Amino acid sequence: MSLFPTYKRHPVHFVDGEKAVLTDAQGKRYLDFGSGIGVTNLGHKHPRVLEALMEQARAVWHVSNLFEQPLQVKVAEKLCQITGLDAVFFCNSGAEANEALIKLARKWAKDAKIIHEPEIITFTGSFHGRTLATLTATGQEKVKTGFDPLPPGFRTVPYGDMEAVKKATRTTTAAVFLELVQGEGGVRPADPAFVRELADWCKEKEILLMIDEVQTGIGRTGEWFAYQVYGIKPDAISVAKGLGNGYPVGAVVADSRLKPVLGPGTHGTTFGGNPLAMAVCDAVLTEIGQTGLLEQVREKAEYLKKKLDDLVRSLPAVREIRQKGLMVGIELDEPAAPFIRQLLENGLVVLPAGEKVLRLLPPLIVSEEEIGQAVSVLHQTLSQTKIGV
Ligand SMILES: *Cc1c(COP(=O)(O)O)cnc(C)c1O
Numbered sequence: 146m147s148l149f150p151t152y153k154r155h156p157v158h159f160v161d162g163e164k165a166v167l168t169d170a171q172g173k174r175y176l177d178f179g180s181g182i183g184v185t186n187l188g189h190k191h192p193r194v195l196e197a198l199m200e201q202a203r204a205v206w207h208v209s210n211l212f213e214q215p216l217q218v219k220v221a222e223k224l225c226q227i228t229g230l231d232a233v234f235f236c237n238s239g240a241e242a243n244e245a246l247i248k249l250a251r252k253w254a255k256d257a258k259i260i261h262e263p264e265i266i267t268f269t270g271s272f273h274g275r276t277l278a279t280l281t282a283t284g285q286e287k288v289k290t291g292f293d294p295l296p297p298g299f300r301t302v303p304y305g306d307m308e309a310v311k312k313a314t315r316t317t318t319a320a321v322f323l324e325l326v327q328g329e330g331g332v333r334p335a336d337p338a339f340v341r342e343l344a345d346w347c348k349e350k351e352i353l354l355m356i357d358e359v360q361t362g363i364g365r366t367g368e369w370f371a372y373q374v375y376g377i378k379p380d381a382i383s384v385a386k387g388l389g390n391g392y393p394v395g396a397v398v399a400d401s402r403l404k405p406v407l408g409p410g411t412h413g414t415t416f417g418g419n420p421l422a423m424a425v426c427d428a429v430l431t432e433i434g435q436t437g438l439l440e441q442v443r444e445k446a447e448y449l450k451k452k453l454d455d456l457v458r459s460l461p462a463v464r465e466i467r468q469k470g471l472m473v474g475i476e477l478d479e480p481a482a483p484f485i486r487q488l489l490e491n492g493l494v495v496l497p498a499g500e501k502v503l504r505l506l507p508p509l510i511v512s513e514e515e516i517g518q519a520v521s522v523l524h525q526t527l528s529q530t531k532i533g534v
Contacts, residue, residue, distance in 0.1 A: 155486070155489055158170045161189075162177070163190050164190070165178075165188055165189075165507060165510065165511045165512070166189075167494065175489070175493065175494050176494065176515055176519050177189070177494045177508065178493060178511075178519050179504075179505075179506055180506050182496060183365060183386045183472070184386045184390065184391055185391050186386075186387035186429075186510075187429060187508060187509065188510045191390060193432050194425055194429060194432065196428075197425055197427065197428035198421060198425050201421050201425075202421060204420070205420055206419065206420060207419050207421075209415065210414070210415075210417065216424060216427060217235055217418045219427060220418075220426045220427050221235075223427070223431075223434075224398050224430070228382065230398045230399055230400055231399070231400060231401035232399045232400075232403060232404040233398050233399075234396065234397045234399075234412065235418030236414050237395055237416050237417055237422075238274075238385055238393060239273075239274055239360075239383065239386060239395055240274025240275055241274075241276070241385075241395050242383035242384060242396060243273045243274050243279045243322075244274070244276050244278055244279055245407075246322065246357075246397055247279070247282065247322075248407075248412060249381060249397065249399065249407060250265055250319045250355060251263045251298070251319060252407070252411065253319065253353065254317075256405075256406055258351070260319060262317055263318070264317050264319060265298060265299050266299075266302060266310060266314070266318060266321045266322065266352075267282045267283070267284055267299055267302075267321075268302060268304040268305075269284040269285075269303050269304050270327050270330035270333060271285070271323060271327055271357070272285065272288070272324070272327070272328065272329035277296055278296050284330075285330065304323075304333065305335060305339045307343065307346070310343060311346065318350070318352050320353035320354070320380075321343060321354055321355065322355045322356075322357065323335070323355075323357065324356070324371075325356060325361055325366075325374070325375055326360075326361050326371055326472055328360035328361070328472070328504070329360075329498055330499065331467075331474055331476065331498045331504075332467050332468075332469075332472055332474025332498055332502060334469045335375070341375075341377065344377040347380075353380040353381060353403075354379045355380060355381045356372050356383075358371060358384050359383055359384065359395075360386055360472075360506075362384045362385075363387030364387065364433055364438060365387060365442075365469075365471060365472050365506070365509070366442075366470035366471075367439060367443040367446055367470035367471075368470075369439065370382060371469065374469065380399065380400045381398065381399035381403060382397070382398050382399075383395065383397055384398060387429070388426055389422055389425050389429065390429050392421065392422050394423075394425070395417075443470065445511060445516060446468065446469075446471050448516055449471065449516050453475075453523075455520075456523070456524040457475065457523050457524055457527060460524070460527045460528055461478075462477050462479065463475060463476070464478050464501075471505075471507055472504075473504065473505040473506075474498055474503070474504055475502065475503040475504075475523075475527075476502050477501045477502070477527075478501070480500055480501060481497045481503050482497065484526060485503065488526050491522050491526055493519055493522040493523070493526075503523075505519075
C-alpha cells in the first residue's frame with residue numbers, strides 16, 4: 146500500500162450516506178454517531194447543501210483571491226451577524242484557522258502593544274491541530290514527539306486553573322487560547338466559573354481571548370458557538386469542521402479592532418474561500434438559521450442525556466459521561482478501542498477521544514428514533530464485559 150501509515154483505519158469502506166446512516170461496500174448499514182469527526186453536522190447528502198455545491202460546480206470552481214469573491218463577502222456577513230464579530234478570513238482547515246489566529250495574536254501584540262516576543266497561553270489536554278505552531282499550542286505531548294525544534298512563544302497551563310493563568314501572564318502575553326469543550330482531549334467542558342473569570346482577566350489585562358470553535362462550532366453544543374453557551378464574548382474564534390459539512394473549509398472570525406492587523410500581503414491562501422466552499426457554507430448557515438435547528442439540537446441533546454442516564458450511565462464499564470449539546474464523552478474504565486470495534490460490528494459508528502473515552506458526535510439532524518437505537522446498541526455492547534480480550 147503506497148500511503149504513509151499515518152492512520153490506524155477500520156477495515157470498513159463506506160460507499161454511501163444519507164442523513165445519519167452510512168452504508169458499506171457489503172450493503173451493511175450503520176448509524177453515524179461520528180459525523181466524520183464532527184464534520185457532517187447536517188448529515189450526508191443534505192439536499193440544500195448538495196444542490197448548492199452542484200450549482201456552483203457547474204458555474205466556476207476557482208478564481209483565486211486576486212479577484213472579487215462576492216460569495217466570501219456574503220458568508221462572512223452571515224458569520225459576523227451570528228457572532229457579533231466583524232472580520233472574517235477564510236482558509237481550508239481547522240489547523241490553518243488556528244495558525245491564522247496565532248499569527249493574528251502575534252502581529253496584534255507587535256502592532257498595538259509593541260511586544261517584540263509575544264506569548265500565547267494555552268491549556269493541557271487541548272488540541273489545536275498538526276502544523277508546527279498549532280501542535281505547539283496543543284497541550285498533549287503525544288502530538289509533539291519527534292517534531293522539535295518547536296516554535297517558541299507558547300506557555301501551557303493546567304486546563305481550568307485560573308491561578309496558573311494569572312501566574313503565566315506576563316507583560317509579553319498576547320492571548321489566551323482555548324477550547325470550551327476539549328474534543329480530542331476527551332470531551333471535557335470547561336467550568337463556567339473558570340471561563341467567566343478568564344474572560345474578565347483577559348479584559349483587565351488587555352489580552353486577546355481566542356476560542357478554538359473548530360469542533361464545538363456550527364450548532365454542535367446547542368448554540369451556533371460554544372462561547373454563546375458560556376455567555377462570553379471572545380476577541381476571535383476559529384471555525385472549521387461543521388462549517389462546510391464535509392467540504393474542506395476553515396475561518397477566523399474576529400473583533401473589529403483586529404481587522405487592520407492582517408493588511409494586504411500579511412497573510413494568504415491559494416484555496417481559502419473558493420467558490421465551491423463558499424456556496425456550501427452559505428447553504429449550511431442558511432439551513433441552520435432558517436430551520437430552527439439549534440432549538441432542536443438542545444431538545445435532542447436533552448433526549449440523548451435522558452436515554453444515556455437510563456441505559457448507559459450505571460453500567461459497570463462506564464466511569465463518567467460528559468455532555469454539551471450533541472457532543473458526548475463516555476469515559477470507560479478500560480481502553481475504548483475494542484468497544485469502538487464492537488460497536489462498529491453492531492452497526493454504530495462512534496469515535497475515540499483519548500485512550501478511554503468514547504465520543505459521540507451525531508449529526509445535528511439525527512432523529513429521536515435514531516438516538517434511541519444508538520443508545521440501545523451502546524447499552525448492549527457496553528454491557529458485555531471482557532470485550533477487549
Ligand atoms: C479537528 C480540530 C482541529 C484541527 O482541525 P484540522 O481541520 O484537522 O486541521 C483543531 N482544533 C480542534 C478543537 C479540533 O477539533
